[in-house]
Amino acid sequence: MSGHVGGLDVDAIRADFPILARTVGDKPLVYLDSAATSQKPRQVIEAEADFYAQHNANAHRGIYQLGEEATERFEGARAKLARFFGAPGPETIVFTRGTTESINTVAQGWGRKFLREGDQVLLTDMEHHSNIVPWQMTAAVTGAELRFVPLTDDGLLDLSDLGSLLTERTKVLGVTGMSNALGTITPLRQLIDAAHAVGAIVVVDAAQLAPHHAIDVVELGCDVLAFSGHKMLGPTASGGFYGTAELLDAMDPMLGGGEMIHEVFHDRSTYKPVPYKFEAGTMQIAQQVGLGAAIDYLEALGMDKVRAHEEEITRYALDQLLEAGATVYGPKDASIRGGAVSFWHKDVHPHDLATILNEEGVAIRAGHHCAQLVMRRFDTSATARASFYVYNTKDEVDLLVDALEKAEGIFAG
Amino acid sequence: MALDDIYKETILDHYKHPRNKRELPEAERSCTRNNPLCGDEITVLVHLEGDRIGAVAFQGAGCSISQSSASMMTEAIGGGSVDDALALAEEFRQMMAGELEPDEDRLGDLVALKGVVKYPIRIKCAVLAWDVLQEALDGAGSATGSAPHAVG
Numbered sequence: 235m236s237g238h239v240g241g242l243d244v245d246a247i248r249a250d251f252p253i254l255a256r257t258v259g260d261k262p263l264v265y266l267d268s269a270a271t272s273q274k275p276r277q278v279i280e281a282e283a284d285f286y287a288q289h290n291a292n293a294h295r296g297i298y299q300l301g302e303e304a305t306e307r308f309e310g311a312r313a314k315l316a317r318f319f320g321a322p323g324p325e326t327i328v329f330t331r332g333t334t335e336s337i338n339t340v341a342q343g344w345g346r347k348f349l350r351e352g353d354q355v356l357l358t359d360m361e362h363h364s365n366i367v368p369w370q371m372t373a374a375v376t377g378a379e380l381r382f383v384p385l386t387d388d389g390l391l392d393l394s395d396l397g398s399l400l401t402e403r404t405k406v407l408g409v410t411g412m413s414n415a416l417g418t419i420t421p422l423r424q425l426i427d428a429a430h431a432v433g434a435i436v437v438v439d440a441a442q443l444a445p446h447h448a449i450d451v452v453e454l455g456c457d458v459l460a461f462s463g464h465k466m467l468g469p470t471a472s473g474g475f476y477g478t479a480e481l482l483d484a485m486d487p488m489l490g491g492g493e494m495i496h497e498v499f500h501d502r503s504t505y506k507p508v509p510y511k512f513e514a515g516t517m518q519i520a521q522q523v524g525l526g527a528a529i530d531y532l533e534a535l536g537m538d539k540v541r542a543h544e545e546e547i548t549r550y551a552l553d554q555l556l557e558a559g560a561t562v563y564g565p566k567d568a569s570i571r572g573g574a575v576s577f578w579h580k581d582v583h584p585h586d587l588a589t590i591l592n593e594e595g596v597a598i599r600a601g602h603h604c605a606q607l608v609m610r611r612f613d614t615s616a617t618a619r620a621s622f623y624v625y626n627t628k629d630e631v632d633l634l635v636d637a638l639e640k641a642e643g644i645f646a647g
Numbered sequence: 648m649a650l651d652d653i654y655k656e657t658i659l660d661h662y663k664h665p666r667n668k669r670e671l672p673e674a675e676r677s678c679t680r681n682n683p684l685c686g687d688e689i690t691v692l693v694h695l696e697g698d699r700i701g702a703v704a705f706q707g708a709g710c711s712i713s714q715s716s717a718s719m720m721t722e723a724i725g726g727g728s729v730d731d732a733l734a735l736a737e738e739f740r741q742m743m744a745g746e747l748e749p750d751e752d753r754l755g756d757l758v759a760l761k762g763v764v765k766y767p768i769r770i771k772c773a774v775l776a777w778d779v780l781q782e783a784l785d786g787a788g789s790a791t792g793s794a795p796h797a798v799g
Contacts, residue, residue, distance in 0.1 A: 585685050585710035589653065589766055601685050615686020615708065644654050645711075 239628065240542030242535060248625050250275040250531075261595030264630045269414050269442060269574040269621030270599055271464045274528075281527035282469055285520040293519050294493060294510075308519050311526030312509075318529045319459065320450030321476050328482070328509040329522050332473035333441040334364040336460035337408070339512060340437055340475070341368035343485040345406065351377030355406045356399055356434070358383040358391055358420075359611055360413040363604040365439045369408060378405070385611050389416040389564035396428060404434045411443030415605035415619070416564030417548070417571040419443070426455045435481065441465055445623065446544045446572055448537035451476050467532065468525035471518045482508040489514040540624055547622045548573045551631045555579075555620075558635050559642075563612055573622035576603070582641045584618040590644060594637040596630075653766065654711070657759035661715035666722050671704040678783035678790045682775055687713040691779045698729050705776065712760070712769055717776035719756045729784055736777045743770050 238244065248254050251273050256263050265273060285307060291300035293308040312324045321327055330336045345368075349355070355369045359382050366380075373380050381399055384392045400407065407429040412419050426436045435457040440449060444459075445466035451459050458481065463472030477485070487494055487505060491514035496504040505511035532540060549568035555577055556562060563576040579587055584600035591598055599619040602609045609615060620634055671677075674692035681688040687709030694702040703725050705717040720739075724732040738754065741747035742761055749758045763773045782790060 583710040585687075585769065585772065586654075586712070589769060602683070606683070609686070615681075615688070645659065 240546040241539040242543045242624055244627050251625050252276055254625060258595040264596040264633050266596060266598050266620040266634060268623035272467050272623050274467055275531055277531050278467055278524045278527045282520045282524035285523045292516055304519060307523045311522045314526045314529045319476055320452050325509055326476055326479055327474055328477060328512045329474040329517055331471045332462035332464060333439055333460045336475035337365055338368045339488045340458050341372040342488045345372035346375055347486050349376040349378040349405055353378040353405045354381050354403045355408060356381050356404050357408045359385045359607045360416055360418060361410055362414050362439060365408050365410060389418050391420055400428055400432055402432050404432055406437060407434050408437045410439040412572040414442050414574050415576055415603040415608040417574045418564055419570055419572060422454055442572060442574060447541050457481050463525035467528035469521040472521040472525035487511045491515045535624060543624055544573045544622060545569060547626055547628060550628050551575055554631055554635045558638055563617055574619060576617040576619045578617055579638045580642050582645050584616045587618050587641050590641040591637045596634055596637050653762040655759045657756050658711060658715045661718040662711040665714060665718040667704045668706060669704050671702055676783045676786060678779045678786060680779045682771060687772055687775055689717050689776045689779045691783045693783050700724055700727055700729060700732055710772055712763055712772040713775050716760055716773045720776050720780060723755055723757060736781055739777055740774060743773055
C-alpha cells in the first residue's frame with residue numbers, strides 16, 4: 235500500500251479526491267500533472283456546490299440575508315488567504331482568476347503608471363510566460379526595458395552577474411518562487427533584499443511555490459505575491475495576489491466597472507479603497523469560497539508535511555527516472571527543488587511519450603510548459619514533465635517508469 | 648490495443664528512416680513552419696518542373712507523427728502534378744478530420760496515420776507538413792515562421 239510519504243497519510247488523502255477513483259480506458263488514473271492544475275478534494279467541491287445550493291447571491295450588493303451570507307463567505311475566503319500567507323490583513327489580498335491575471339493587474343496598474351523610458355524590469359530566464367508577456371506589454375507602452383537573469387547548466391539562477399543586472403535603473407524584479415519547467419526553488423530572500431537595496435519592487439510568481447510551501451509574505455518582504463487557487467486544490471478561476479498596502483494604494487485598477495467605484499460622474503469616477511478598487515464586476519464568488527475550503531484542507535494537512543511529501547516523492551522520482559536512463563532538466567537535489575520534473579526519455583519525443591503513457595492511464599504534460607526561454611536555454615523544443623502533489627504515491631512513480639520502459643520498447647523495435 | 652493504431656510499423660519506419668529528408672538546392676519554393684506548442688518544425692522544399700513537382704524534400708525535427716507524415720508526403724507527391732499534390736493534401740486533411748474513408752491506392756503509407764484521428768491533440772502534428780507544403784506551393788518563394796493555425 236501507499237502508506238505515508240513525508241508524514242502525510244496518502245491513502246487517507248486519496249480517499250478525499252473522487253477523480254482518483256476513475257479509470258482511463260481500463261487503467262487506474264495516475265495523475266502526474268498537478269503543476270498544470272491540481273485535482274480537487276470533495277471538501278472543495280462540496281464547498282462550491284454548497285455555496286450555490288444554499289447561499290448564492292452577489293457579494294457586497296444585496297441588502298437581504300442571502301446577500302449577506304454570500305458576502306460573508308467571499309470575505310471569509312479572503313481572510314483565510316491572508317492568514318495562510320501571513321499577510322497583515324485581508325485588505326492586502328486581491329482576488330483575481332489566478333497568477334496570470336494577478337501579474338497583468340500589477341504590470342498594468344503599477345507598471346504603466348510608474349515605469350518610464352530608461353527604467354528596467356529584471357526578470358529571469360526561468361519565468362513562465364505569465365511573468366514575461368505582461369511586462370513586455372507594459373514595456374511597449376512605457377519604453378521600459380526588460381532584462382533577464384540567465385541560468386546555470388544545472389537549472390539554477392546564475393547570480394554571478396547580478397550586480398550588473400540589478401542597478402538603480404531596475405524598478406521591478408519579477409521572479410518565480412519555483413520554476414514550473416525546471417522545479418528550481420529560487421533564493422527569494424536574497425533576491426528581494428538585493429532588489430530592495432536598489433529601490434526596485436519585487437513581484438513573486440508563487441503559482442508553483444504556494445501549493446507546496448509555507449509562505450509568510452511579511453517575513454519574505456516581497457511587494458507582490460501572485461498565486462493560482464486551481465494549483466492548490468481550489469477551483470479554476472480562483473486565486474489572487476498579495477500586495478503591500480503602499481503598493482496597492484498607489485496602483486491604478488486594470489479594470490473599471492461596477493462595484494470598484496465609490497462615485498461616478500460624467501467625466502470622472504472615484505474608486506473604492508483597496509482591495510475593492512481592483513475587483514470590478516461580479517467576481518468568482520463560489521470559486522473563491524471553494525479556495526477557502528482548499529486552504530482549510532492544506533492547513534489541516536500542515537504545509538510542513540506537504541513540503542516533506544513533495545521532497546520525498548521528488549527525490550524518489552529523480553532517482554527512478556535517472557536510473558531508467560532519462561535525461562532530467564533542472565536540479566537533481568530534491569532539497570532545492572519542487573516536484574515538477576522535466577525530462578526526456580531516451581529517443582522518445584515527449585509528445586509520443588505522453589500519448590503512450592496515456593494508454594497506461596498515466597497523465598503527464600509534454601511541450602514547452604509556457605517556458606520557451608527555458609526550452610531554448612537547454613536547446614530543446616519540448617520536454618515531458620511529471621509533477622506531484624499531496625495525493626501522489628511512490629507506486630505511481632513506479633507506474634510512470636514502467637510506462638517509460640514500454641515507450642522505449644515501442645521505439646526501439 | 649489502441650496504441651497499435653497509432654504507432655504502426657509504417658510510422659516508426661518513416662520516423663527512424665525518413666525519406667527525402669535532405670537539402671534541395673534546386674528548390675524554387677520553400678516554407679518553414681513550427682508548432683510552438685510542441686516544437687515540431689518542418690521545412691518543405693519543392694523544385695518545380697512546369698506544373699509538376701520535379702523534386703520534393705523536407706527538413707525538420709519533432710515527434711514521430713509530424714516527421715513520418717512529412718516523409719510519407721514527399722513519397723506520395725514527388726513526380727506528380729501540383730494539382731494532384733493539392734488534391735491529395737485535401738484528402739489527407741479530410742481523413743484526419745474523420746470525414747473521409749481513405750483510398751489506399753491514392754494515400755498509400757499515409758493511411759497508417761488514420762489512427763491518429765483518435766488523438767485529437769495529435770492531429771495537428773500529422774497535418775503540419777501538409778500545411779507547410781500548401782503554403783510553399785501557394786507562395787512565390789520562401790516563407791518562415793510559426794503556423795498560427797497549428798497552435799492547439
